[in-house]
Amino acid sequence: MRLYFRLAWRNMWRHTRRTFIIVVAMGLGLALMMFYDGIVAGFNQAIYGNAIKVLGGNIQVHAEGYRLKADRMPLLPLTDAQAVVDAASADPRVESATRRINTGGLASSVEGAFAVGITGIEPEQEQTVNLAAQHVIAGRYLKADDGDVIFIGKGLAEAMGVGVGDRIALSGRSKHEQMRRRTMTVIGIYDLGMAEIEKRTIYISLAEAQDLYNLTGQSTEVAIVLRMLGQESVVIEALKPKLPGYEVESWETNFPELQSALGTKGGVMNIFSVIILMIAGIGILNLLLMAVYERTREIGLLGALGFRPSQISLIFVLEGTMIGLVGVVVGIGIGLLINGMLMRVGLDYSQFGNITTYMALIEGRIYPGWGVDKLASRALTVAIISALAALIPAREAAHNEPAKALHFV
Amino acid sequence: MIQLFKMALRDLGRNRRRSFFSSLALGMGLALLLLMASFIKGEMGSAIDLTIRLQSGHLQVRANSYDEVKTSLKWEDLVEDPDQVASQIAALEPVKFATPRLFASGIVAVRDESAGVRIFGIDPLSEANAPYRDGLVSGQFLTSDDREGILIGAPLAERLDLKVGDVATLSVNTSNGDVDEQAFAIRGIYSTQTNGFDSFTVFLPLAKAQTITQAGNHASTILVMLKDIDQTQAVFNALQSSKLKVITWEEMNALILQTEEFAAAYMVVLYLIVLAITATVIMNTLIMAVFERTREIGILAALGMKGRRITAMFLAESSMLAVGGIILGLVLGSLVVAYLTRFGFYIGNMGISGMLIGNTIYPDLTVEDTVTLSITALVVTLLAGLYPAILAARMEPVEALRGGK
Numbered sequence: 001m002r003l004y005f006r007l008a009w010r011n012m013w014r015h016t017r018r019t020f021i022i023v024v025a026m027g028l029g030l031a032l033m034m035f036y037d038g039i040v041a042g043f044n045q046a047i048y049g050n051a052i053k054v055l056g057g058n059i060q061v062h063a064e065g066y067r068l069k070a071d072r073m074p075l076l077p078l079t080d081a082q083a084v085v086d087a088a089s090a091d092p093r094v095e096s097a098t099r100r101i102n103t104g105g106l107a108s109s110v111e112g113a114f115a116v117g118i119t120g121i122e123p124e125q126e127q128t129v130n131l132a133a134q135h136v137i138a139g140r141y142l143k144a145d146d147g148d149v150i151f152i153g154k155g156l157a158e159a160m161g162v163g164v165g166d167r168i169a170l171s172g173r174s175k176h177e178q179m180r181r182r183t184m185t186v187i188g189i190y191d192l193g194m195a196e197i198e199k200r201t202i203y204i205s206l207a208e209a210q211d212l213y214n215l216t217g218q219s220t221e222v223a224i225v226l227r228m229l230g231q232e233s234v235v236i237e238a239l240k241p242k243l244p245g246y247e248v249e250s251w252e253t254n255f256p257e258l259q260s261a262l263g264t265k266g267g268v269m270n271i272f273s274v275i276i277l278m279i280a281g282i283g284i285l286n287l288l289l290m291a292v293y294e295r296t297r298e299i300g301l302l303g304a305l306g307f308r309p310s311q312i313s314l315i316f317v318l319e320g321t322m323i324g325l326v327g328v329v330v331g332i333g334i335g336l337l338i339n340g341m342l343m344r345v346g347l348d349y350s351q352f353g354n355i356t357t358y359m360a361l362i363e364g365r366i367y368p369g370w371g372v373d374k375l376a377s378r379a380l381t382v383a384i385i386s387a388l389a390a391l392i393p394a395r396e397a398a399h400n401e402p403a404k405a406l407h408f409v
Numbered sequence: 410m411i412q413l414f415k416m417a418l419r420d421l422g423r424n425r426r427r428s429f430f431s432s433l434a435l436g437m438g439l440a441l442l443l444l445m446a447s448f449i450k451g452e453m454g455s456a457i458d459l460t461i462r463l464q465s466g467h468l469q470v471r472a473n474s475y476d477e478v479k480t481s482l483k484w485e486d487l488v489e490d491p492d493q494v495a496s497q498i499a500a501l502e503p504v505k506f507a508t509p510r511l512f513a514s515g516i517v518a519v520r521d522e523s524a525g526v527r528i529f530g531i532d533p534l535s536e537a538n539a540p541y542r543d544g545l546v547s548g549q550f551l552t553s554d555d556r557e558g559i560l561i562g563a564p565l566a567e568r569l570d571l572k573v574g575d576v577a578t579l580s581v582n583t584s585n586g587d588v589d590e591q592a593f594a595i596r597g598i599y600s601t602q603t604n605g606f607d608s609f610t611v612f613l614p615l616a617k618a619q620t621i622t623q624a625g626n627h628a629s630t631i632l633v634m635l636k637d638i639d640q641t642q643a644v645f646n647a648l649q650s651s652k653l654k655v656i657t658w659e660e661m662n663a664l665i666l667q668t669e670e671f672a673a674a675y676m677v678v679l680y681l682i683v684l685a686i687t688a689t690v691i692m693n694t695l696i697m698a699v700f701e702r703t704r705e706i707g708i709l710a711a712l713g714m715k716g717r718r719i720t721a722m723f724l725a726e727s728s729m730l731a732v733g734g735i736i737l738g739l740v741l742g743s744l745v746v747a748y749l750t751r752f753g754f755y756i757g758n759m760g761i762s763g764m765l766i767g768n769t770i771y772p773d774l775t776v777e778d779t780v781t782l783s784i785t786a787l788v789v790t791l792l793a794g795l796y797p798a799i800l801a802a803r804m805e806p807v808e809a810l811r812g813g814k
Binding site: 113 | 426427431437441476478480481513515521522524525569580582586587588590678682685686687689690694696697701
């Protein structure tokens with residue numbers, strides 16, 4: 001086998017310029033994929049960081065059946081929230097686990113009305129991990145025994161024209177009942193620098209939420225903050241067996257549309273990149289056709305020496321694949337260069353904050369990643385396409401009659 | 410000149426398969442570019458069309474202080490006596506119709522579940538409702554004197570598990586800053602095939618909407634549709650008055666136009682890469698052709714053919730490759746685009762709510778894009794052919810004659 005590799009490798013570099021050009025073509029194809037992967041990674045990263053901040057945790061635990069209805073924010077109380085908190089807190093990787101109530105509502109003042117997410121929190125327990133608590137710009141953060149007061153974002157305060165001490169009406173539905181409406185006083189205003197998100201998130205104390213939504217002593221979510229980012233899946237796996245009957249999930253579940261959007265775009269991009277690689281594959285095909293023609297005598301010689309047609313084919317298929325793989329190496333170089341440059345500049349997405357809920361989580365610029373996470377499968381695609389492109393010339397080579405080929409001038 | 414092309418054509422014919430594959434590479438590249446361009450045009454064009462039809466109209470007339478983001482219902486932010494204003498506008502010649510609309514924010518709640526929505530108070534008789542009326546999936550459209558019925562979108566109905574005849578509680582903000590609620594029956598369920606609109610929009614008859622929001626005889630806006638979109642500016646000028654402000658669809662759709670620009674910039678990167686790859690493939694084929702014909706080139710040169718003419722001959726060859734490739738690309742591209750135009754490309758729910766994009770995208774291939782991309786492909790191919798052509802012209806006749814096999 002090593003012999004074939006050596007032969008193919010040597011053949012490949014007999015016409016350096018030719019090979020080099022095709023290698024560049026393949027490399028550009030791969031670089032394009034890396035560019036895309038890099039942007040997706042940057043996009044995810046930008047959303048990830050802020051989603052955790054806004055959602056109040058890397059991991060959320062909900063009652064069974066919540067996932068299906070996640071976009072409706074159902075008031076599904078946890079069977080035993082304290083047990084969940086205890087189980088999570090026992091894990092050394094967990095920084096904090098706090099109870100919450102999440103629901104939707106309508107905040108209105110004379111200026112207008114906004115559909116908002118209302119989050120009941122345990123103020124003391126979240127003090128150190130809640131970003132809103134750390135970015136109070138007016139008034140104060142919540143206290144456990146606060147009643148009839150809310151803690152809102154700067155974006156909402158500005159849009160509604162309210163300040164600390166002003167009153168706004170808050171409506172939301174309660175468990176087993178009609179809508180609940182209450183006028184509340186703004187106690188404090190936080191600023192996360194994401195106006196769109198601030199418009200959608202208001203905080204009240206857990207006790208107040210329990211009272212307002214008829215959930216005495218209950219909560220709908222346990223938000224878990226980890227000490228380190230990136231350990232979500234490990235901790236989720238560790239917690240799941242301890243918490244049967246609960247849904248333990250990472251932040252992504254809260255944005256089902258994001259997954260579907262990335263899925264569709266990724267699918268389209270995969271088709272595009274395969275077509276682009278096929279174009280480069282035609283380059284390999286042409287190059288090898290030429291090579292087969294040029295090396296007619298050599299092929300005849302190999303045939304005369306006893307190489308079987310399949311073995312001769314193999315040499316050419318290997319040559320094509322190797323060109324593809326060298327292309328991968330060049331492509332990684334180009335891709336890293338492009339992504340490296342973009343990382344320094346960043347891409348401005350800020351104007352699209354209004355389009356979707358998840359886009360609102362992007363503040364300012366996106367900094368792409370290196371785009372190397374999917375490299376293995378991308379490289380495999382390149383190798384397969386290169387090998388396929390080499391098939392026609394390889395068959396051609398194998399069909400040469402040794403005696404005739406030797407006489408070929 | 411004709412002779413050059415004749416020679417070039419014969420040269421290409423000497424290795425038909427290779428020439429075909431080179432053209433095919435260019436053709437595939439061009440087809441891909443055509444598809445991408447038509448996709449963006451289709452997506453953005455339909456986004457603008459949809460928004461005009463479903464939401465913004467060609468023009469809107471609002472009170473000076475009205476702020477769309479806040480959906481304020483204060484009387485001073487609203488248009489007073491909207492029916493009269495609307496009929497005055499409708500009297501203008503280029504106006505197709507003008508209809509008052511009242512917007513409010515609210516929550517639809519059923520059992521333990523709820524969803525935030527926008528409430529559109531509409532005049533049920535107006536032609537402007539055609540997209541919703543035609544999109545009725547089940548039930549009836551609203552009638553003007555209906556006091557207890559609402560029309561909701563199919564995705565919302567599905568999310569909250571509502572059917573025609575079911576009752577849901579609707580909470581709505583009112584002009585005094587409070588929130589009022591009432592139980593409504595679902596009269597009908599509509600679908601405009603636009604998730605970002607259908608999931609969040611609930612219709613009420615204007616009169617009922619005015620009552621529940623305590624807006625009196627006011628509307629948020631007068632929606633104006635024109636017979637011809639090109640008349641926008643003329644009507645805009647005609648409607649100017651001190652009391653009300655007029656907004657054109659261009660202003661209301663600024664975000665879409667911005668997104669289109671952004672997408673176009675992103676596409677340029679893709680174009681460049683695709684074209685660069687195509688160019689290298691063609692360049693390589695021609696370089697091989699030059700080396701294959703070293704002796705011939707030597708003979709041509711020995712016979713007195715000038716370097717410039719040899720260059721021209723190879724350029725003629727690459728331009729013919731390009732033409733072949735462009736034809737292939739146009740055929741391939743229009744086949745794929747035709748297929749997708751017919752069946753659409755389903756993008757599903759991407760959660761896009763700030764911009765109206767249909768659930769299915771139909772690509773739109775414009776003549777302008779086709780011509781621009783074809784010319785670009787031609788130019789890139791000629792540029793790619795330049796290097797091999799110069800290479801051929803630089804050969805020394807004597808050495809070239811001895812070279813080759």
